[in-house]
Amino acid sequence: MSLKRPLATIAFVAASSMALAACGGSGDAAEPDADASTETVSFTWDRNIAGEDEEPEYESTTAEVPVNPETVVTFDMASLDTVGALGGEVAGAPLESVPEYLAGYLSEDAFNAGTLFEADLVEIEAQQPDLILISGRSSALWEDLNEIAPTVDLSPAGTYLETLERNTDFIGEVFDAEEEASAAVDDLLAQIEEVRTETAELGTGLGVMVSGGSLSALAASGGTEGGFTYRSGIMYDVFGVQPVIEDIQGATHGEPVSFEFVLEQNPDHLFVIDRDQAIGTEDAEAAAAVLDNDIIDATTAASNDQIHYLNPVAWYIVYGGLDTTQVMIDDVRAAVA
Amino acid sequence: MATPLVESTPTQARPSRTWVGVLISAGLVVLMVTSLFIGVSDVTPASLLSADDGGRAGFLLVVSRIPRTVAVVLVGASLGIAGLIMQMMVRNRFVEPSTTGVTEFATLGMLGTIILTPGMPVMGKAAVAAAFGLFGTWLFLQVVKAIPVRQLVLVPLVGIMLGGVVGAITSFIAYRLDLLQSLGQWSQGSFASIMAERYEYLWLAAVMVVIAWVAADRFSVIGMGEDFATNLGLNYRRVMAIGMIVIAVITACVLVTAGIVPFLGLVVPNVVSLIIGDNVRRAIPWVAGLGAVFIVACDILARVLRFPYEIPLSVIVGVIGAAVFLWLLLRRRSRAH
Numbered sequence: 001m002s003l004k005r006p007l008a009t010i011a012f013v014a015a016s017s018m019a020l021a022a023c024g025g026s027g028d029a030a031e032p033d034a035d036a037s038t039e040t041v042s043f044t045w046d047r048n049i050a051g052e053d054e055e056p057e058y059e060s061t062t063a064e065v066p067v068n069p070e071t072v073v074t075f076d077m078a079s080l081d082t083v084g085a086l087g088g089e090v091a092g093a094p095l096e097s098v099p100e101y102l103a104g105y106l107s108e109d110a111f112n113a114g115t116l117f118e119a120d121l122v123e124i125e126a127q128q129p130d131l132i133l134i135s136g137r138s139s140a141l142w143e144d145l146n147e148i149a150p151t152v153d154l155s156p157a158g159t160y161l162e163t164l165e166r167n168t169d170f171i172g173e174v175f176d177a178e179e180e181a182s183a184a185v186d187d188l189l190a191q192i193e194e195v196r197t198e199t200a201e202l203g204t205g206l207g208v209m210v211s212g213g214s215l216s217a218l219a220a221s222g223g224t225e226g227g228f229t230y231r232s233g234i235m236y237d238v239f240g241v242q243p244v245i246e247d248i249q250g251a252t253h254g255e256p257v258s259f260e261f262v263l264e265q266n267p268d269h270l271f272v273i274d275r276d277q278a279i280g281t282e283d284a285e286a287a288a289a290v291l292d293n294d295i296i297d298a299t300t301a302a303s304n305d306q307i308h309y310l311n312p313v314a315w316y317i318v319y320g321g322l323d324t325t326q327v328m329i330d331d332v333r334a335a336v337a
Numbered sequence: 338m339a340t341p342l343v344e345s346t347p348t349q350a351r352p353s354r355t356w357v358g359v360l361i362s363a364g365l366v367v368l369m370v371t372s373l374f375i376g377v378s379d380v381t382p383a384s385l386l387s388a389d390d391g392g393r394a395g396f397l398l399v400v401s402r403i404p405r406t407v408a409v410v411l412v413g414a415s416l417g418i419a420g421l422i423m424q425m426m427v428r429n430r431f432v433e434p435s436t437t438g439v440t441e442f443a444t445l446g447m448l449g450t451i452i453l454t455p456g457m458p459v460m461g462k463a464a465v466a467a468a469f470g471l472f473g474t475w476l477f478l479q480v481v482k483a484i485p486v487r488q489l490v491l492v493p494l495v496g497i498m499l500g501g502v503v504g505a506i507t508s509f510i511a512y513r514l515d516l517l518q519s520l521g522q523w524s525q526g527s528f529a530s531i532m533a534e535r536y537e538y539l540w541l542a543a544v545m546v547v548i549a550w551v552a553a554d555r556f557s558v559i560g561m562g563e564d565f566a567t568n569l570g571l572n573y574r575r576v577m578a579i580g581m582i583v584i585a586v587i588t589a590c591v592l593v594t595a596g597i598v599p600f601l602g603l604v605v606p607n608v609v610s611l612i613i614g615d616n617v618r619r620a621i622p623w624v625a626g627l628g629a630v631f632i633v634a635c636d637i638l639a640r641v642l643r644f645p646y647e648i649p650l651s652v653i654v655g656v657i658g659a660a661v662f663l664w665l666l667l668r669r670r671s672r673a674h
Binding site: 096097115116211212213214215217255256257258259260261263264275276290293294295298 | 376377378393396397400401515518519522523527529530532533534535645646647648649
């Protein structure tokens, strides 16, 4: 250390000792909580440690979380769904993004924890949660949130159904509802099997997303190097609809296309996600208005009255979770009926 | 034979100018015809004449191809004119609506309508966007007036900064309301969803081009400065007001139908000025024509490069436009200094 700048040196020393004092302080404060159950469940996942816009790089991460946590915060709507469906309750979430059909799973005085992408760290810290659940959109928040409470990233791993099963099992363990969890998953799997026998006879399908008046074709399948594209892949991978075109890429938001594209591919069924409605703007040009035009009218899907509007919140925001999967099954049932 | 002492460029260049004019017109015709026959569906001159497809080719030509081609031409021509008029009014070669905050203001207005009155018809949104664009133009002119030294590069720099501030406000609002992705979606310039009954607002932009043409000489005089214009008996303020309205309406119409198309209004008038000089009346057809050629070519690329999907037009215009802009700057620099 240079002594040419005595003031800087003094400042440095002072700062270091303060930092050390602070560390000691927090160590003292971490006394075992008398009320908390000592039982824990561990969950291991591959955490992406690369920064945004970098090649993903994974590190195996394990979290030990308490059984029957009192205060749960979730940024993952699918987790809110599953926690609630298994009898738990969530104390904090991005309230503006909670779909109506899941609102009952929030505790009565639930607090707003931020948005699907950003956390209100101050508020969360103040609420002293016992468990924080994140996924996908909020994955990058892990380090900050894990400082506050054990934080588990329930981001998709493997296929949609594998993820659903894994996450439901884990949440079941945490809330001491293992049997309910496996029963719920089995029930959904049986229903899906049933639906698949009907979609097998359905002919071809194309998933499109309508946003801001323009159209994207949704990716048909998953399991490639980019991982599974759930949102759109679900229609094909899980429910067995035969994609009218296989090689769509464009990751999570699909590939911009013209109306002519739809006419040319001419699927028997068109499955529509209205993104504007999903995020709650309910734009003037709702998806139905965008698709109400002469070119779409000329498609087989339109002339056979086989344009199906999916529950946009379930398919675009939540996808995953017990109730949501039921909503999706019902959507597909309605389409094949 | 000109004597060596006389500037002889005008007489020498005239034949070549006619030649370039013919080239641009021919290029435009070829590109427009190409544009009519490029798309996902098979529309060829042969298929139009044969009746095998039940008139589908003719139907697509009328409902999809012609509207798209007309829309692209109108956007190219009107944006070029908006840039030209703006350059005359500010007396600076490096301004256009998207580098002076006008486009950003119009976008802010548009975002406002989406948030506050989502059910508003597109015409109403365009009107609000135009009103905001008008204010943006006025504000920019006031700011430019207040700059003591009007250096060539300083004026567009101020405009870009102004646009940056307004753009940041827009992004912030969109961010808080979780509309960032929607904002990106509709402000991204693309003609993918253009078809009959979805582009007609652009005719209003065409009307503005006609107004600009009628008032062309006045804009030439405006370009010589306020004192000079007033000395010639011109109502300076009124001509400025007409110019502002022309710019704002064109910007708004293009924004609501196609999105933001950067650089075009900057590059095209500059290239034209290199060929024929600064006479607005003579430049207008050139700017309109070259603007149309440029953008039709870009739109064809947008459709072809990732066939059958589309690349947003703004990406292609941005890349090519930025390259030409740089070339203009560097070229000018080497001459001026």
